[in-house]
Amino acid sequence: MDKRKYLKIISMAAAVLMAIIFFAGIMSSITLSLSNFKVDFTEWKRHSHASAAQNIFKNTEKPINIILYASNDLDANYPELGLHRQNLIRLLEKIQSYSEGKITYSLKNPEPYTPAEYEAQDLGIRPFPDLENTHNLYFGASFSGGEGKKFVIPYFSVQRQNYLEYDISRILAKLNGAALPPIGIVSFGGDISDWQLIKKIKQDYPLVFIDSKMPIIPQNINTILVFNPQQVNTNFIYALDQYIMRGGNLILLIDPYAEAVAQKYPYTKQNRNLLLPLLQKWGLKMDENTIVADTNLSRPAYQTALSEPENPTYLNLSAQNMQLLPEMGNPWPRLTLHSGGALKIEHPQSNVTYTPLLFTTDQAQTLDADIVKHSSVQDMYNALSEAKSRHNLAYWLEGRFDSAFEQSLVAGTPLAQEFPPFLAQSIKPARVLVIADSDFAADNTWNLTGYQKKATVFDQISSAANADFILSMIDLMSGNQNLADLKIKYLINDEKNIAEQIYAQIFARQEPTYRDIEKQLKDLQKDLNAFQKKLNQKETAMSLLKIQEWDSFNRRQQQLTERLKALNYTIGQESTRQMNRIILLYTLIFPFIMLLSVFIIVNICKHARKQKNLRIINE
Amino acid sequence: MTKQWQTIFKKETLAFFEGMQAWVILSAYIVLSMFITFFIGGFFSLNNAGLFSYFYFQPYILAFIIPAVTMRLWSEERKTGTLEFLLTQPIPLLSIVLGKFLSSWFMCLCMFLLSTPLWLGLNLDFEADNLNILSGYIGIILVAGSFCALGCLISSFCSSPAVSYLLSLGILLFFCMADFTSAFQKLHFSPIVENKLSSMLNLEYHYQDIITGQIGTDNIVFFVLIIILSLGLNTLSIEYKRN
Numbered sequence: 001m002d003k004r005k006y007l008k009i010i011s012m013a014a015a016v017l018m019a020i021i022f023f024a025g026i027m028s029s030i031t032l033s034l035s036n037f038k039v040d041f042t043e044w045k046r047h048s049h050a051s052a053a054q055n056i057f058k059n060t061e062k063p064i065n066i067i068l069y070a071s072n073d074l075d076a077n078y079p080e081l082g083l084h085r086q087n088l089i090r091l092l093e094k095i096q097s098y099s100e101g102k103i104t105y106s107l108k109n110p111e112p113y114t115p116a117e118y119e120a121q122d123l124g125i126r127p128f129p130d131l132e133n134t135h136n137l138y139f140g141a142s143f144s145g146g147e148g149k150k151f152v153i154p155y156f157s158v159q160r161q162n163y164l165e166y167d168i169s170r171i172l173a174k175l176n177g178a179a180l181p182p183i184g185i186v187s188f189g190g191d192i193s194d195w196q197l198i199k200k201i202k203q204d205y206p207l208v209f210i211d212s213k214m215p216i217i218p219q220n221i222n223t224i225l226v227f228n229p230q231q232v233n234t235n236f237i238y239a240l241d242q243y244i245m246r247g248g249n250l251i252l253l254i255d256p257y258a259e260a261v262a263q264k265y266p267y268t269k270q271n272r273n274l275l276l277p278l279l280q281k282w283g284l285k286m287d288e289n290t291i292v293a294d295t296n297l298s299r300p301a302y303q304t305a306l307s308e309p310e311n312p313t314y315l316n317l318s319a320q321n322m323q324l325l326p327e328m329g330n331p332w333p334r335l336t337l338h339s340g341g342a343l344k345i346e347h348p349q350s351n352v353t354y355t356p357l358l359f360t361t362d363q364a365q366t367l368d369a370d371i372v373k374h375s376s377v378q379d380m381y382n383a384l385s386e387a388k389s390r391h392n393l394a395y396w397l398e399g400r401f402d403s404a405f406e407q408s409l410v411a412g413t414p415l416a417q418e419f420p421p422f423l424a425q426s427i428k429p430a431r432v433l434v435i436a437d438s439d440f441a442a443d444n445t446w447n448l449t450g451y452q453k454k455a456t457v458f459d460q461i462s463s464a465a466n467a468d469f470i471l472s473m474i475d476l477m478s479g480n481q482n483l484a485d486l487k488i489k490y491l492i493n494d495e496k497n498i499a500e501q502i503y504a505q506i507f508a509r510q511e512p513t514y515r516d517i518e519k520q521l522k523d524l525q526k527d528l529n530a531f532q533k534k535l536n537q538k539e540t541a542m543s544l545l546k547i548q549e550w551d552s553f554n555r556r557q558q559q560l561t562e563r564l565k566a567l568n569y570t571i572g573q574e575s576t577r578q579m580n581r582i583i584l585l586y587t588l589i590f591p592f593i594m595l596l597s598v599f600i601i602v603n604i605c606k607h608a609r610k611q612k613n614l615r616i617i618n619e
Numbered sequence: 620m621t622k623q624w625q626t627i628f629k630k631e632t633l634a635f636f637e638g639m640q641a642w643v644i645l646s647a648y649i650v651l652s653m654f655i656t657f658f659i660g661g662f663f664s665l666n667n668a669g670l671f672s673y674f675y676f677q678p679y680i681l682a683f684i685i686p687a688v689t690m691r692l693w694s695e696e697r698k699t700g701t702l703e704f705l706l707t708q709p710i711p712l713l714s715i716v717l718g719k720f721l722s723s724w725f726m727c728l729c730m731f732l733l734s735t736p737l738w739l740g741l742n743l744d745f746e747a748d749n750l751n752i753l754s755g756y757i758g759i760i761l762v763a764g765s766f767c768a769l770g771c772l773i774s775s776f777c778s779s780p781a782v783s784y785l786l787s788l789g790i791l792l793f794f795c796m797a798d799f800t801s802a803f804q805k806l807h808f809s810p811i812v813e814n815k816l817s818s819m820l821n822l823e824y825h826y827q828d829i830i831t832g833q834i835g836t837d838n839i840v841f842f843v844l845i846i847i848l849s850l851g852l853n854t855l856s857i858e859y860k861r862n
Contacts, residue, residue: 019852041833090833496666499664582657585652585740587654591648
């Protein structure tokens with residue numbers, strides 16, 4: 001090669017290299033200095049931080065160190081995790097800047113067989129395999145503050161991305177020294193220690209399981225949670241009464257029909273709720289035989305099954321059905337109740353304020369509890385009461401209560417000296433939250449992941465914010481106002497994909513027919529059962545006529561089942577057709593109409609210009 | 620100067636639409652984009668309130684389409700010999716560069732306009748986060764701008780449109796996929812600096828920030844800097860040729 005040419009190539013290559021370095025240098029230095037100015041360009045303000053979270057970040061007093069263990073090849077294996085990591089790093093950068101350096105974060109790449117990997121494993125960061133199953137990947141974090149306090153998020157699940165700010169803020173508040181008084185738990189529906197709600201509370205507060213036969217509740221317990229009180233011992237009623245008289249905080253979940261307990265112990269009869277007289281004394285009443293139904297709020301038993309009929313006693317409450325106190329902050333995205341009762345104020349106490357927190361629409365009806373326990377959804381619809389009104393599902397009571405007892409239970413006995421003195425009225429303002437549904441806290445009401453033994457609170461995927469609501473009430477009662485204000489902005493399962501939306505739209509058009517066939521099928525099944533029962537009991541003798549009747553029942557049932565299947569198939573087909581129409585419309589028809597119009601306009605302009613030029617030439 | 624770049628802009632834009640090139644490019648873009656949106660981007664199986672399926676693959680689609688727009692801007696002038704004529708006109712060089720760049724960017728805007736029925740349709744029938752979609756459009760406009768600027772720069776180096784297309788395609792694809800993480804790992808920076816540097820130079824990082832609705836000054840500056848630096852180098856390379 002010619003020496004000059006060679007030199008020219010070399011100098012060109014050097015120039016290109018210089019240009020690239022120049023590009024990279026300028027871009028990285030400028031963009032690095034500007035990386036903290038971000039605008040949230042979403043209608044739902046997904047990337048904006050709640051003021052409560054910002055307060056936690058800003059008011060950090062003690063140094064906190066966050067170590068994020070994220071494998072470098074996370075994006076290459078799981079792109080959605082890569083995006084999630086990007087959002088997390090953005091959040092950590094913001095936290096660092098809000099806290100003015102008091103909270104620092106560092107990033108570690110736990111490569112296989114390196115000290116970083118062993119460190120991550122020792123901390124409890126959960127490994128998961130890469131796509132080719134050759135090595136482990138990590139995506140978790142450890143948070144450490146002064147006094148050796150340490151918290152770990154073992155894995156940042158994509159399905160829990162709506163909880164990112166919430167989870168981290170709670171941990172930072174704890175490291176910053178939020179007050180964590182003990183919380184007492186009393187359950188009458190069997191062992192609930194493996195419930196996800198309990199795990200959630202345990203993550204933040206020391207838990208004390210209280211024996212429901214105890215005549216005294218230790219006063220160091222800040223808040224006491226009572227689940228589904230059944231067969232309550234008088235001692236315990238007295239203990240609870242005196243706890244409130246001493247200014248205690250109580251969260252009471254009572255229920256006309258505790259489904260979670262009924263599922264766990266199907267053959268055990270549910271007893272009468274003996275705490276109700278105590279409640280009545282405090283001015284609140286719940287009818288044990290009545291369940292609230294609201295067709296405007298109802299949802300299917302399984303949220304994802306569209307063809308499942310909506311259960312009128314399964315209620316999804318939104319912001320319109322909540323009236324929270326100012327100190328409780330913004331409403332929650334959704335709360336779910338399963339066959340809850342109605343609370344009413346009756347003979348209110350003068351020193352207590354009553355605030356209905358959760359309520360139905362004005363069109364709510366009621367049902368007999370026995371029908372809900374033993375009948376199908378269709379029967380529930382048939383048995384709905386005529387009267388429609390708004391029912392309150394949860395109440396917040398605050399003030400100085402009068403005792404339900406006239407004297408100490410142990411008055412006049414040698415035990416009297418061992419007990420604290422009897423109080424006839426609260427010596428300090430007490431707070432009571434009553435929710436007329438004990439299933440409110442049960443796993444299958446709000447947690448999509450259901451019961452998993454090894455699941456941590458960071459694996460929970462909520463279909464409703466029930467557990468967060470209860471935890472927020474505990475925060476409020478414990479004086480952790482900042483934590484009580486923390487809320488998630490949206491629920492991940494609220495987001496339907498386009499195919500589901502199309503299916504729902506088409507299903508809505510066919511719903512009356514679908515429900516009608518379903519009802520016919522259920523009626524037929526009932527008739528069939530009755531006919532079979534008669535035959536079994538030999539009330540009617542088998543005859544040719546009976547055989548024909550039996551045959552006609554079966555044929556009719558088969559026809560209806562076929563019709564239902566055909567309808568399902570039609571809805572599926574119609575959805576597919578609709579999707580194909582969308583593809584055709586937006587890929588070909590609309591763009592080509594637009595292109596054709598522009599083509600015509602351009603040609604008309606061209607023609608006009610040509611004519612004009614011709615005219616000028618002619619002139 | 621305003622009038623001069625406008626003249627060049629008009630000339631180039633009309634040249635696009637006079638022949639079949641613009642129509643072919645527009646049709647190819649919309650068919651390819653929609654095919655990828657529906658069949659690869661999982662339009663129906665994702666929550667698409669922010670039209671994520673459409674925006675996600677746009678840099679790759681644009682890496683194929685934009686070289687076809689920019690390939691002829693300078694190389695054809697050189698091939699047909701009109702470059703000398705153009706450079707002898709009493710027009711500032713920057714106006715010529717700007718006019719050519721803006722005409723190619725305008726062509727991209729026309730391409731994106733063809734996808735707006737999808738945005739409208741989403742609003743009519745489904746849940747849409749319009750602000751997020753707007754942010755996505757800002758993202759693709761910025762990506763298109765930087766690709767057009769780079770395409771113009773590469774075109775100024777080549778005398779054949781075909782070579783210009785292939786070279787632009789290669790460079791733009793490299794630009795889309797470039798991940799400097801391993802390069803920075805070798806420099807033994809701390810993981811945070813490593814992560815920051817590699818993400819700051821990563822187009823995907825900036826683009827994903829924008830399409831997920833978190834527009835930041837760093838993202839905008841990244842794309843604007845590419846445009847400015849590319850156009851500056853473009854002007855220098857033409858200046859070099861003129862001299």
